Amino acid sequence: MIDEIFALFERFGSKRYGEDISLERHMLQSAAVAQSQGASDCLVAAALLHDIGYFLDPATQAIVREGRNSEHEALAALWLSQYFGEDVTCPVALHVEAKRYLCAAEPGYFEQLSEASRASLTAQGGPMAATETAGFEKSPYFAAAIALRRADDLAKDPAMVTPPLEHFRALLAVCLRNGMVRFSISTSLSAPISAFIPFTKSKF
Numbered sequence: 001m002i003d004e005i006f007a008l009f010e011r012f013g014s015k016r017y018g019e020d021i022s023l024e025r026h027m028l029q030s031a032a033v034a035q036s037q038g039a040s041d042c043l044v045a046a047a048l049l050h051d052i053g054y055f056l057d058p059a060t061q062a063i064v065r066e067g068r069n070s071e072h073e074a075l076a077a078l079w080l081s082q083y084f085g086e087d088v089t090c091p092v093a094l095h096v097e098a099k100r101y102l103c104a105a106e107p108g109y110f111e112q113l114s115e116a117s118r119a120s121l122t123a124q125g126g127p128m129a130a131t132e133t134a135g136f137e138k139s140p141y142f143a144a145a146i147a148l149r150r151a152d153d154l155a156k157d158p159a160m161v162t163p164p165l166e167h168f169r170a171l172l173a174v175c176l177r178n179g180m181v182r183f184s185i186s187t188s189l190s191a192p193i194s195a196f197i198p199f200t201k202s203k204f
């Protein structure tokens with residue numbers, strides 16, 4: 001399982017998605033930032049894996065470049081749920097929603113986003129409406145999703161040096177779900193992803 005994840009990093013990690021660094025460096029930086037801030041092992045794992053949807057379906061990268069919503073977070077969460085529990089999959093599923101929340105709830109947040117993150121916001125639904133922010137705050141994974149988002153935002157630094165991927169192997173092993181059950185993933189995300197984000201909009 002972990003070897004399968006590492007193989008995806010090896011094959012697709014050098015690709016970019018509109019930022020100044022590769023996806024692998026971005027995801028390693030996200031995990032390193034989360035770990036340096038004292039995040040739980042599962043939240044560090046979520047940070048490391050949050051953009052793995054771009055690896056799973058390379059079409060998502062082109063979709064982002066075209067200014068459309070890739071829903072890469074939903075694909076990532078669904079795929080990861082084969083192996084990890086909600087402590088990993090829910091923050092991953094919610095990291096775009098967390099951006100929409102912070103754009104609505106935190107003055108100045110939008111302005112400090114990277115150019116690519118600002119550009120993708122509209123396609124992702126724009127800042128949350130007041131009714132959405134209230135619902136989002138009630139999620140049991142609200143705090144984890146916000147923490148992951150903040151690590152994500154800090155992880156676009158061409159100068160940041162991180163530990164290698166191997167550094168996180170033991171941590172990933174700890175977070176693997178007991179009694180893993182493999183299941184096939186539907187190509188339609190609409191129904192299954194709603195299980196992760198029951199309070200979110202019907203776009204899933």
Ligand SMILES: [Fe+2]
Binds near residue numbers: 026050051152
């Ligand atoms: Fe990211």
